[in-house]
Amino acid sequence: NAGVTQTPKFQVLKTGQSMTLQCAQDMNHNSMYWYRQDPGMGLRLIYYSASEGTTDKGEVPNGYNVSRLNKREFSLRLESAAPSQTSVYFCASSESGQGLPYEQYFGPGTRLTVT
Amino acid sequence: KQEVTQIPAALSVPEGENLVLNCSFTDSAIYNLQWFRQDPGKGLTSLLLIQSSQREQTSGRLNASLDKSSGRSTLYIAASQPGDSATYLCAVRRFEGTYKYIFGTGTRLKVLA
Numbered sequence: 001n002a003g004v005t006q007t008p009k010f011q012v013l014k015t016g017q018s019m020t021l022q023c024a025q026d027m028n029h030n031s032m033y034w035y036r037q038d039p040g041m042g043l044r045l046i047y048y049s050a051s052e053g054t055t056d057k058g059e060v061p062n063g064y065n066v067s068r069l070n071k072r073e074f075s076l077r078l079e080s081a082a083p084s085q086t087s088v089y090f091c092a093s094s095e096s097g098q099g100l101p102y103e104q105y106f107g108p109g110t111r112l113t114v115t
Numbered sequence: 116k117q118e119v120t121q122i123p124a125a126l127s128v129p130e131g132e133n134l135v136l137n138c139s140f141t142d143s144a145i146y147n148l149q150w151f152r153q154d155p156g157k158g159l160t161s162l163l164l165i166q167s168s169q170r171e172q173t174s175g176r177l178n179a180s181l182d183k184s185s186g187r188s189t190l191y192i193a194a195s196q197p198g199d200s201a202t203y204l205c206a207v208r209r210f211e212g213t214y215k216y217i218f219g220t221g222t223r224l225k226v227l228a
Contacts, residue, residue, distance in 0.1 A: 004158075033216075042119075043159075043204070043218040050214070058215065090158060102147060102208055104216060106159040 002026055004107035006091050012113045013081045021076040021110050023091030030096040032074035033104070034058075034066060036087040043090065049074055050096060081114045088112070117142045117209055121219035129227050132195050136222045138188040138205035145207040146214070148188050150179050153202045153221070162203075163190070195226045 004025045013019055025032065030051045035043040035058075045058030047066040055066050063085060065077045074093075078085060091107040120139045128134050138148070147166045151159040163172045163179040165188065171180040178191040192199055202221040209215060 031214075035218075040220060042220040043206075043216075045215055048215070092159075096214075102214075103161055103164045104149060104159075104206070105161065106151075108158040 004091055004093055004105050006089075006107035006110050008110060009108065010111045012115065013078075014115055015082060017081050018077065018079050019081065019112075020078075021089055021091075021112075022073070023075065023107060024073045025091075025093040025105070026072065027093060027105065028071070029093035029105075030071070031094045031102075032068065033092040033094075034064075034074070034076045035090045035092065036060065036085075037090060037109075038087050046076065046089075078112075081112075083114045086112060086114045117145075117207065117211070117217045119205060119207055119217050119219040121203075121205060121222050123222060124220070125223040125225075127225045127227060128195055130195060130197060132226075133191070133193050134195055134224075136190040136192070136203050136224070138190070138219055140186045140188075140207050140217075142209065143183045143186055145183065145209045147208045148179075148181055149206050149208070149216070150177075150188075150190050151204045151206065153204060155201075159204065195224075197226045197228045200225050 007022045032049045034046040049068040052071045089110045092104045094104045118141045149164045150162045165181040176193040202223045204221040206216045206218045
């Protein structure tokens with residue numbers, strides 16, 4: 001039981017390049033999330049998927065796209081990377097449904113630098 | 116708009132001390148509140164989750180309380196150890212068009228041996 005896994009762990013991009021961050025969970029959770037963490041800003045929600053086939057924008061969605069490939073996998077794509085997207089990216093998952101606690105479980109993060 | 120504040124931003128205490136970390140939120144309409152621990156360069160580890168209907172949760176040396184009416188939660192750590200050194204984050208879950216978690220910026224704790 002690996003929990004939430006993310007790849008890659010580190011990435012350096014040049015401005016304008018594109019890349020996809022991968023996330024997978026093996027806890028059979030319906031809900032998955034992408035956050036970014038910046039110094040002094042806390043974690044901010046980029047996109048959210050309540051269930052397979054649905055996605056919603058979070059607080060800071062501009063410059064990103066997501067795909068909920070199946071129940072296990074939720075990817076985050078940067079189409080044209082900008083230095084402002086230098087950050088640590090975390091994927092998380094949680095149960096969903098009436099009466100459930102919605103406790104979030106996090107992956108180890110991807111450190112992205114855009115030069 | 117919900118805002119979550121954690122004060123102090125950093126704290127150093129000698130080993131063995133009991134300590135309290137604070138989390139304040141501006142809107143009491145929350146579904147739950149979750150406390151996390153984050154070690155440097157690592158992801159977040161869930162410590163305790165308190166449902167909106169609960170007053171407190173305990174796990175080992177940790178006790179988290181929730182007072183929705185005053186918009187406060189505290190994380191109590193008993194008999195602190197150097198291994199407790201980490202950043203502690205709180206997050207509230209609420210509905211803002213969709214279900215969201217709003218995070219505080221964390222308290223960086225250092226326990227001195």
